[in-house]
Amino acid sequence: MTPSTLEQHDTELRERVAADVPWQTIVWDDPVNLMTYVTYVFRxxxxxxxxxxxxxxxxxxxxxxxxxxxxxxxxxxxxVQAMHGYGLQATVARAET
Structure with a gap:
């Protein structure tokens, strides 16, 4: 393989690996919702x-x-949209590798 072919192969591999990395729903603390309510939402x-x-x-x-x-x-x-509907603060983030 020539260097350009190796570089292209490496780039394609990194893109495939990045596509396989899952996303996460993160719920954030807030001063409004009671702990019992947050537990209720999760359940x-x-x-x-x-x-x-x-x-x-x-x-x-x-x-x-x-x-x-x-x-x-x-x-x-x-x-995340559902958590917002319950009044909780939530975001989407790519999982760290």
């Missing part, structure tokens, strides 16, 4: 068991944020 929307919902809620409360879902970008954007 009712995501279907998390009580212990997982409470653990994620405490992570939001103590660390300022929690990753509550990961997957393709469209799914994560749907989750």
């Amino acid at each position: 009712s929307y995501f279907g998390f068991p009580r212990k997982k919902a409470e653990r994620l809620m405490m992570q939001v409360h103590t660390e300022g944020r929690a990753i509550v879902a990961s997957g393709n970008r469209e799914q994560m954007e749907h989750h």
